[in-house]
Amino acid sequence: MLSKKEDARHQIEFVSIDQLVPQDHLLRKIEKVIDFSFIYDLVKDKYSEGHGRPSIDPVVLIKILFIQYLFGIPSMRRTIAEIKTNVAYRWFLGYGLTEEIPHFSTFSQNYIRRFKGTDIFEKIFTKILEEAIKHGLVNAEEVFIDSTHVKA
Template sequence: MLLQQQKIQLSAYSDLYDLIVPKGNLLRKINELIDFSFIHDELVDKYCATNGRNAESPIRMFKYLLLKTIYSISDVDVVERSRYDMSFKYFLEMAPEDAVINSSSLTKFRKLRLKDTDLLNLLINKTVA
């Protein structure tokens, strides 16, 4: 089941982002400039609305892949870094105390949801546009 990604969850620790992630941080700028909601619209038909548990947000999954591309790191490394790098958590719109995904989820997302490599290119091009 696919739900629209919500903004950063209210947390007693969310104010840490203003202290730790500078206003000029690349990931903060990307979050402020790009509306990633188009990803949900592009991938909605790739999810079953009636079966299975709630899926991880496709927007967040795409953002993990974007982080991988920006920083040239592996699935395992991007997930590990998002565990402690506050700019990554901010970019992923997670509360500071939120747990991260299992790195195998990125592989499944690529194989099951982004089977069509043109779809991945479309999403990247829309992000850049």
């Protein structure tokens, strides 16, 4: 019997973003074992206390960069575009389904104004890597190196 799927794109449903991310998703595993709150202590002197415009959460900025690196997304512009449509990425960042994602230039402006010329990123990613290794998320038995020549 020939069946046609009914269009449900405009159907209103009560669902949390947490229900939409599979329990075995890599980002769930990472979120479960890595406490990203250490980032606040590392960056607090780069932010003004009590005045100025509210900033984008520095943990969100680092997690955006983490998503870009982990999933091999080639640019920040593309990373933000992917986050807008990927429920698991939104969940990992703590964003809701309709919440506005920071503009791609926000990351570069924060880097230029706050982190350029520092070793903060190195400290953050070293800590994340240590935690990932400690909890068995990194397998260093096989290492792949891209040795493709790329013209500048």
